[in-house]
Each structure stands twice: as structure tokens, then as C-alpha cells.
Amino acid sequence: xxxxxxxxxxxxxxxxxxxxxxxxxxxxxxxxxxxxxxxxxxxxxxxxxxxxxxxxxxxxxxxxxxxxxxxxxxxxxxxxxxxxxxxxxxxxxxxxxxxxxxxxxxxxxxxxxxx
Amino acid sequence: xxxxxxxxxxxxxxxxxxxxxxxxxxxxxxxxxxxxxxxxxxxxxxxxxxxxxxxxxxxxxxxxxxxxxxxxxxxxxxxxxxxxxxxxxxxxxxxxxxxxxxxxxxxxxx
Numbered sequence: 001x002x003x004x005x006x007x008x009x010x011x012x013x014x015x016x017x018x019x020x021x022x023x024x025x026x027x028x029x030x031x032x033x034x035x036x037x038x039x040x041x042x043x044x045x046x047x048x049x050x051x052x053x054x055x056x057x058x059x060x061x062x063x064x065x066x067x068x069x070x071x072x073x074x075x076x077x078x079x080x081x082x083x084x085x086x087x088x089x090x091x092x093x094x095x096x097x098x099x100x101x102x103x104x105x106x107x108x109x110x111x112x113x114x115x
Numbered sequence: 116x117x118x119x120x121x122x123x124x125x126x127x128x129x130x131x132x133x134x135x136x137x138x139x140x141x142x143x144x145x146x147x148x149x150x151x152x153x154x155x156x157x158x159x160x161x162x163x164x165x166x167x168x169x170x171x172x173x174x175x176x177x178x179x180x181x182x183x184x185x186x187x188x189x190x191x192x193x194x195x196x197x198x199x200x201x202x203x204x205x206x207x208x209x210x211x212x213x214x215x216x217x218x219x220x221x222x223x224x225x
Contacts, residue, residue, distance in 0.1 A: 042217030043206075090158055106151075
């Protein structure tokens with residue numbers, strides 16, 4: 001069974017640009033969550049989608065947005081990039097209606113560097 | 116305000132001894148707790164979990180203890196092995212999904 005796939009794995013952008021990251025969940029999983037990992041801050045929750053609907057949102061500015069498609073694949077977008085957006089962005093999928101209860105399966109992440 | 120706290124950024128333990136990783140939380144509405152393990156350049160992987168109605172869950176070398184009155188949980192690894200060297204994240208489940216701590220870097224020394 002294929003795992004969670006995130007693309008691209010690495011990317012470099014400059015301040016002011018925008019970026020789109022993609023996540024393909026495990027086949028059959030309907031929930032996708034996004035997390036930002038930075039040194040010293042751990043894993044910070046961005047948002048969660050279930051059946052194309054955003055169900056939860058973390059405390060991030062409106063520059064961070066996402067969506068989920070009918071095939072459960074998800075994208076997140078960050079506009080007007082800032083240096084502080086440099087981080088590892090992790091996508092996780094779950095197969096429960098209430099994915100917060102139980103384990104999430106994480107992808108390897110997309111490492112974003114903003115110069 | 117951080118709802119899930121891992122107060123030790125790093126922990127060094129000798130191979131074969133017990134590793135104890137701690138986690139404190141503030142939200143009494145959390146109903147499920149999980150531990151994840153992360154190696155560099157990989158995504159976190161699920162390790163073990165515990166429901167809030169239990170006080171202990173064991174899986175091989177890994178045991179998680181929950182003290183609801185103290186809002187504290189701990190992960191015990193015994194015996195510790197070199198492959199256990201990783202960052203361990205504590206996570207709590209609530210109405211807003213999973214809330215993670217900042218992680219503890221466990222280093223197993225030979």
C-alpha cells in the first residue's frame with residue numbers, strides 16, 4: 001500500500017513569491033491534515049480537510065490556504081512568502097471520520113526555503 | 116498558550132537503560148494521546164497511543180502512562196536501543212484535532 005506522497009520534496013523561493021505544495025493521501029483515506037515544522041516550534045497544525053471540506057484550521061495568517069479535491073488529494077498554498085515561512089511542511093492522512101482520534105500517517109514532507 | 120508541552124528538548128540515555136520521555140497538557144478535554152517518532156528527513160511515524168479512560172498501554176518495549184489528575188503522560192522505552200535515537204512528539208486529540216508538543220530529541224549512547 002503506497003504511503004502519503006508529497007511533492008515537491010525540496011524547493012527554494014524568494015520573499016514575496018507564492019508556493020503550492022501537493023499531497024496524495026493513502027488510498028482510501030479521506031482526511032488530510034497539514035502541519036508546519038520549524039526548529040524549536042515542533043509540529044504546528046495548519047488545517048485539516050475531510051471530503052473536500054475544511055474541518056479545522058490552525059492559527060496561521062490568511063496567506064496560508066488549502067483545498068482538497070474529490071480524489072482526496074490536497075494542496076496547500078502560501079502567498080507572499082516571508083523568510084519565516086521556511087520550514088518543513090508535513091501532510092498526514094487518516095482513514096477515520098474523526099481523524100483526530102487515532103493515528104495519522106505522515107508523508108516525508110516538503111522542505112521550503114525562502115531567501 | 117501551548118496546550119501540550121514537552122519540557123525537555125533533548126535526552127541522552129545509555130543503551131540498554133530505560134528512556135523516559137515526559138509530556139504535560141493543559142486541556143482537560145483531550146480524550147486521546149499519541150506518541151510519534153521522527154527520524155531526520157522522514158515524516159513522523161505513529162508509535163503508541165492511549166485513551167483518556169486508561170492509565171497504561173504497553174506495546175513491546177514501549178509503555179505509555181497517563182496521569183489524568185496531573186495532566187501528565189510519559190513514554191517509557193526499555194531497554195533503549197541505538198535505533199531509538201530520534202525526535203519524539205507527544206500529541207493530544209481534542210475537538211480541534213491533534214495538538215503536538217515541540218518534541219524531545221532522544222539520543223541513545225553506546
